[in-house]
Amino acid sequence: MPPLTGFRDFYPEECAGRNAIFSVWRSVATRYGFVEYDGPPLESLELYQKKSGAEIASQLYNFTDKGERHVALRPELTPTLARMVAERHRDFKKPLKWFAIPQVFRYERPQKGRLREHYQLNCDILGEPSLEADAENIALAIDVLRAFGLTSDDFVIRLSDRQFWVDLLIARNVPQEKWYDFFQAIDKSEREPEEKTREKLGPLADEVLGILANGAESARLDAVERSLTVRGFGACYKRDFTIVRGLAYYTGIVWEAFDRTGQFRAICGGGRYDDLLKNLGGVDMPALGFGMGDVVLGELLKARGKAPATAQTLDYFVAIADETVRENAMELVQKLRDAGKRTDFAIAIGTKLGKQLETASARGARHAIVADAKLKSGEAELKDLQTREQRTVPVASLLGVVA
Amino acid sequence: MPPLTGFRDFYPEECAGRNAIFSVWRSVATRYGFVEYDGPPLESLELYQKKSGAEIASQLYNFTDKGERHVALRPELTPTLARMVAERHRDFKKPLKWFAIPQVFRYERPQKGRLREHYQLNCDILGEPSLEADAENIALAIDVLRAFGLTSDDFVIRLSDRQFWVDLLIARNVPQEKWYDFFQAIDKSEREPEEKTREKLGPLADEVLGILANGAESARLDAVERSLTVRGFGACYKRDFTIVRGLAYYTGIVWEAFDRTGQFRAICGGGRYDDLLKNLGGVDMPALGFGMGDVVLGELLKARGKAPATAQTLDYFVAIADETVRENAMELVQKLRDAGKRTDFAIAIGTKLGKQLETASARGARHAIVADAKLKSGEAELKDLQTREQRTVPVASLLGVVA
Numbered sequence: 001m002p003p004l005t006g007f008r009d010f011y012p013e014e015c016a017g018r019n020a021i022f023s024v025w026r027s028v029a030t031r032y033g034f035v036e037y038d039g040p041p042l043e044s045l046e047l048y049q050k051k052s053g054a055e056i057a058s059q060l061y062n063f064t065d066k067g068e069r070h071v072a073l074r075p076e077l078t079p080t081l082a083r084m085v086a087e088r089h090r091d092f093k094k095p096l097k098w099f100a101i102p103q104v105f106r107y108e109r110p111q112k113g114r115l116r117e118h119y120q121l122n123c124d125i126l127g128e129p130s131l132e133a134d135a136e137n138i139a140l141a142i143d144v145l146r147a148f149g150l151t152s153d154d155f156v157i158r159l160s161d162r163q164f165w166v167d168l169l170i171a172r173n174v175p176q177e178k179w180y181d182f183f184q185a186i187d188k189s190e191r192e193p194e195e196k197t198r199e200k201l202g203p204l205a206d207e208v209l210g211i212l213a214n215g216a217e218s219a220r221l222d223a224v225e226r227s228l229t230v231r232g233f234g235a236c237y238k239r240d241f242t243i244v245r246g247l248a249y250y251t252g253i254v255w256e257a258f259d260r261t262g263q264f265r266a267i268c269g270g271g272r273y274d275d276l277l278k279n280l281g282g283v284d285m286p287a288l289g290f291g292m293g294d295v296v297l298g299e300l301l302k303a304r305g306k307a308p309a310t311a312q313t314l315d316y317f318v319a320i321a322d323e324t325v326r327e328n329a330m331e332l333v334q335k336l337r338d339a340g341k342r343t344d345f346a347i348a349i350g351t352k353l354g355k356q357l358e359t360a361s362a363r364g365a366r367h368a369i370v371a372d373a374k375l376k377s378g379e380a381e382l383k384d385l386q387t388r389e390q391r392t393v394p395v396a397s398l399l400g401v402v403a
Numbered sequence: 404m405p406p407l408t409g410f411r412d413f414y415p416e417e418c419a420g421r422n423a424i425f426s427v428w429r430s431v432a433t434r435y436g437f438v439e440y441d442g443p444p445l446e447s448l449e450l451y452q453k454k455s456g457a458e459i460a461s462q463l464y465n466f467t468d469k470g471e472r473h474v475a476l477r478p479e480l481t482p483t484l485a486r487m488v489a490e491r492h493r494d495f496k497k498p499l500k501w502f503a504i505p506q507v508f509r510y511e512r513p514q515k516g517r518l519r520e521h522y523q524l525n526c527d528i529l530g531e532p533s534l535e536a537d538a539e540n541i542a543l544a545i546d547v548l549r550a551f552g553l554t555s556d557d558f559v560i561r562l563s564d565r566q567f568w569v570d571l572l573i574a575r576n577v578p579q580e581k582w583y584d585f586f587q588a589i590d591k592s593e594r595e596p597e598e599k600t601r602e603k604l605g606p607l608a609d610e611v612l613g614i615l616a617n618g619a620e621s622a623r624l625d626a627v628e629r630s631l632t633v634r635g636f637g638a639c640y641k642r643d644f645t646i647v648r649g650l651a652y653y654t655g656i657v658w659e660a661f662d663r664t665g666q667f668r669a670i671c672g673g674g675r676y677d678d679l680l681k682n683l684g685g686v687d688m689p690a691l692g693f694g695m696g697d698v699v700l701g702e703l704l705k706a707r708g709k710a711p712a713t714a715q716t717l718d719y720f721v722a723i724a725d726e727t728v729r730e731n732a733m734e735l736v737q738k739l740r741d742a743g744k745r746t747d748f749a750i751a752i753g754t755k756l757g758k759q760l761e762t763a764s765a766r767g768a769r770h771a772i773v774a775d776a777k778l779k780s781g782e783a784e785l786k787d788l789q790t791r792e793q794r795t796v797p798v799a800s801l802l803g804v805v806a
Binding site for chain 2: 004018061071093128230312
């Protein structure tokens with residue numbers, strides 16, 4: 001029986017791949033001074049409805065629980081973050097640099113290859129208005145990608161300034177209720193014929209298409225780009241006003257990372273959302289962040305031959321060649337484990353030695369220890385499963401720190 | 404705003420505590436040759452209803468999704484394991500030694516301190532009928548507790564044999580439909596007055612109470628106890644036929660670990676469930692496993708002063724004493740991070756040096772690097788935040804492997 005449509009089973013190999021990604025995420029975020037937090041996978045529906053983004057509401061995995069509460073599986077972690085920070089913001093020194101690796105959910109019409117869950121690295125900086133915070137967050141995303149072995153030849157950060165567009169809309173007297181459609185038109189401009197985009201943009205079409213093609217001045221982007229260049233990431237970004245991010249709550253610098261070939265959807269993206277905490281949690285605090293999912297990243301790494309190694313390994317497999325020494329062998333297994341060695345053995349009594357050695361290799365053991373009558377006098381056969389070399393060694397030598 | 408009733412927020416300190424527990428779980432399970440897997444947090448309701456345990460069904464966090472599917476947040480991982488193994492059991496060498504750390508859910512009437520979610524270490528051995536597998540699983544549980552610094556003075560495994568009771572029920576001609584009540588009576592016998600237990604047990608009362616008080620012969624328990632003793636765990640268990648495990652699917656050795664003072668609920672428990680895979684997934688495979696939750700364990704560790712350390716630390720905090728060298732400081736920050744150092748800095752421009760050093764200490768940095776005009780000639784002030792000693796050092800010396 002398969003899992004529910006859109007959900008993944010993680011067999012040991014896939015689980016090791018997932019965990020290897022988590023491990024890189026965690027390690028780089030920690031190196032940047034971020035600390036990990038998490039929230040519940042289930043929240044009140046209200047928490048998500050408060051947040052304007054209509055796109056999200058229609059894709060929520062929401063339901064009514066046995067207590068008649070309207071609840072939803074989290075589609076993203078930012079509302080939870082806003083809720084948590086509103087509750088205890090006085091307890092933390094600003095800026096907060098927090099990261100999390102939640103599994104998030106959406107209910108979409110099932111399509112081939114479209115999942116209803118994925119894991120997402122979330123890195124947010126709260127309480128810091130300066131553009132250096134934007135740069136810090138983007139630099140972290142770049143270093144996460146570098147940690148997987150990707151370089152500026154593989155990916156590019158498309159940097160944009162949503163506030164630039166807001167300023168333009170205000171200057172051109174575009175009423176606020178039309179902004180959403182405006183951002184949608186820009187967002188889709190890459191994938192739609194120019195005629196259609198022109199039609200949507202109306203009188204602003206010439207000016208906007210000019211900016212999309214040729215760029216524009218932005219002191220905010222200048223500052224962020226300068227900081228990224230100082231950090232050595234000058235080759236990792238390009239200015240691109242097409243990027244506006246779908247979600248309505250972004251207020252400043254926004255960006256997305258893409259692979260250079262354009263073969264995949266965005267690898268990650270984020271931006272500044274200075275008004276969201278006030279709107280959601282009642283605490284007025286500048287904020288920004290990014291999210292990076294495990295699915296597109298995993299596909300990209302696989303395509304580039306950079307998927308982290310997931311081999312399961314053992315230090316020792318104790319093969320029992322003589323059942324009369326099984327108890328001595330079990331004592332040895334325990335001593336090896338106590339010494340921190342990853343150790344397995346043949347549980348089934350009377351398994352043939354050849355079969356035990358096969359299992360040892362299949363489990364990724366580097367060495368087999370063949371337990372025979374010599375074990376009673378403190379010696380064992382140590383077999384290198386790669387070279388097939390074998391020698392008699394004192395048991396004590398197996399317990400040292402050198403495996 | 405708090406989270407939903409019965410759900411936990413993990414602020415950085417709590418998250419670090421949670422992760423420290425996960426890390427010990429993962430490390431010991433891996434040392435025993437177990438490999439990690441995971442399944443979806445949401446499964447079809449049918450998967451749980453198939454499994455007999457009526458107790459669980461009434462506590463399920465189930466609902467109907469937007470596609471009219473009857474689904475449930477997983478109350479435990481075993482049905483998922485059975486489903487996954489049934490699907491691909493031919494791909495894996497037996498025995499399978501698999502572990503997972505799922506978050507599991509139940510919908511209970513909200514009570515003070517009762518949660519609706521917790522994390523649970525699950526360790527299962529599939530495909531191995533011998534009692535050595537039972538011992539291996541119990542030894543793992545013991546070593547997990549030892550890895551947290553607990554000893555046989557702190558906890559005891561109460562070992563029992565459910566098959567012994569089944570054999571007795573058959574020998575005494577008790578019809579199968581009465582077995583559930585029988586096991587319930589034994590399970591509750593510790594907490595209920597003897598009169599009540601006698602009443603429930605009827606004609607079997609004398610015999611059963613005698614066994615509960617004085618024990619009984621069991622070759623199965625002899626074998627498991629012998630293996631645990633050989634492994635050095637002779638002081639960690641006692642035979643106790645009161646333990647029957649509530650869930651209907653256990654078939655052989657069953658056990659629970661308790662703290663010696665009896666102050667807490669069971670720390671963990673498990674047993675053999677040889678029929679479950681056949682019933683659930685259609686694959687006939689012997690199996691056993693245990694579950695250990697994070698909540699009782701966390702309370703016990705706290706009470707014994709053994710909660711894992713959760714201090715957030717940084718290798719360096721770069722304090723910028725002179726804004727004219729900010730870009731040089733940012734280059735240094737990047738170099739430190741590239742060298743694998745956990746490094747943070749004052750993002751806000753113009754923060755007073757004293758305040759930056761306070762932040763450095765609050766963030767758990769061991770050293771502050773004070774960046775002033777000297778940085779342009781490749782030198783910085785290195786300040787030990789514990790001793791308050793300060794000395795001028797070449798920047799290159801900060802990038803070495805010795806922090």
